[in-house]
Amino acid sequence: MIVDFHCDTLYLAEKYGRDMTxxxxxxxxxxxxxxxxxxxxxxxxxxxxxxxxxxDAAAKTLKxxxxxxxxxxxxxxxxxxxxxxxxxxxxxxxxxxxxxxxxGGEAIEGDLSLLRMFYRLGVRxxxxxxxxxxxxxxxxxxxxxxxxxxxxxSVVKEMNRLGMIVDVSHLNERGFWDVVxxxxxxxxxxxxxxxxxxxxxxxxxxxxxxxxxxxxGVIGINLCPDFLKEDGNATIEDVLDHxxxxxxxxxxxxxxxxxxxxxxxxxxxxxxxxxxxxKVLEGLKKRGFNDDEIDLISHGNFERIIKEILH
Numbered sequence: 629m630i631v632d633f634h635c636d637t638l639y640l641a642e643k644y645g646r647d648m649t650x651x652x653x654x655x656x657x658x659x660x661x662x663x664x665x666x667x668x669x670x671x672x673x674x675x676x677x678x679x680x681x682x683x684d685a686a687a688k689t690l691k692x693x694x695x696x697x698x699x700x701x702x703x704x705x706x707x708x709x710x711x712x713x714x715x716x717x718x719x720x721x722x723x724x725x726x727x728x729x730x731x732g733g734e735a736i737e738g739d740l741s742l743l744r745m746f747y748r749l750g751v752r753x754x755x756x757x758x759x760x761x762x763x764x765x766x767x768x769x770x771x772x773x774x775x776x777x778x779x780x781x782s783v784v785k786e787m788n789r790l791g792m793i794v795d796v797s798h799l800n801e802r803g804f805w806d807v808v809x810x811x812x813x814x815x816x817x818x819x820x821x822x823x824x825x826x827x828x829x830x831x832x833x834x835x836x837x838x839x840x841x842x843x844x845g846v847i848g849i850n851l852c853p854d855f856l857k858e859d860g861n862a863t864i865e866d867v868l869d870h871x872x873x874x875x876x877x878x879x880x881x882x883x884x885x886x887x888x889x890x891x892x893x894x895x896x897x898x899x900x901x902x903x904x905x906x907k908v909l910e911g912l913k914k915r916g917f918n919d920d921e922i923d924l925i926s927h928g929n930f931e932r933i934i935k936e937i938l939h
Contacts, residue, residue: 629719630905631669631884631930633753633848634729634797634819638692639675641699648695649703654898656889659703662724665902668927669715669725669934671753671818672696674735675891678760681734684740689735693749696726708750712935727934729795729818732758739777740786752938753793755818756780756803759830765803768829776806784810791939796840797819797848797886798830808839813937815843816930819850819886821870828855829859834877841878846929848886849874855896864898868911873923880921884930 630671637657640646643914662670674692676685700706707718709727718725718914728751735754736742756776759767762854764780766772784807787794794815796804817840823831832840832847840847849870853862856870874883889895889902898907912922 629668629927630666631927632667632887633671633884634673634886635670635889636670636673636675640696640890641695641822642692646697649699659705661743661901661903665905667902667905668719671727671729673729673731675731676735685734686737689730693728696728709915710750711938716933727752729753731755733764733783734762738763740782743786747790753795755797756906757799759798766800767798768800772800773802776801781810788812791937793933793937804836814873814933815873816846816847818848818931819888820847821850821855822873825870826856826858830855837874838878841882846882846884846886846933847874851887851896851899852892853896862896864896864911867896867908868915872915880924881929883925
């Protein structure tokens with residue numbers, strides 16, 4: 629079983645009218661290929677393009693959320709995950725668990741009431757920023773010296789209160805350390821890799837990786853080749869390198885998968901879509917990970933986070 633904590637399939641579904649309940653010839657994720665890839669819980673992110681970040685961000689996000697609800701209405705094989713108990717129910721009924729996430733806090737348009745309304749619509753995780761600046765703070769391409777804003781601090785506190793997962797992928801380093809101080813609960817980096825192996829702005833330093841572990845959080849390995857290897861020519865072995873690096877640095881209890889499928893133009897050789905996930909598990913076994921460690925990495929770690937934080 630596999631939990632993948634980040635894909636951008638709803639963005640493509642809204643933009644191109646793609647039906648994710650049937651097998652598609654393009655893109656990386658649909659219900660058929662998720663089943664082929666042994667994914668039992670997929671986190672579906674909503675991503676707003678930069679030109680809409682200052683205008684219509686909430687409306688764009690609502691349209692993407694609606695795409696997931698349309699899929700749930702069309703297929704009886706998808707269950708929306710609103711609480712930890714829903715994970716076990718989805719497993720028992722052999723359904724795909726679908727958890728809604730917002731990629732970039734610009735979707736709440738500087739208003740906590742919108743955060744609460746998105747929660748009521750089923751959103752259970754949010755990356756505080758995309759790579760640019762918003763009302764919450766700065767992404768990795770924004771101001772390096774700027775931390776979480778006063779509004780951003782209230783967002784983190786409200787997410788903790790509601791039972792939403794705080795996600796620091798895309799956040800700049802100053803903001804990251806603010807979250808370490810602010811967050812009362814474990815937080816995650818849903819789709820980020822290791823800076824020690826690939827010096828990309830989107831990747832995490834050893835100190836950041838250790839801080840996530842200290843908070844009992846989880847890092848989801850991103851399959852974007854540019855984040856895996858500096859020349860961008862990544863293979864499945866590079867994915868395994870990043871998993872193994874984190875496991876050796878802080879333990880197998882703090883690493884999982886956040887593929888970024890349907891949000892990346894290129895994939896590692898050998899991992900052309902979500903159906904290929906079993907190859908990663910086979911690779912972990914060949915590298916000496918035992919069954920308990922593979923269970924944690926493949927699904928257990930992110931399931932723990934969901935069950936701990938979602939009310």
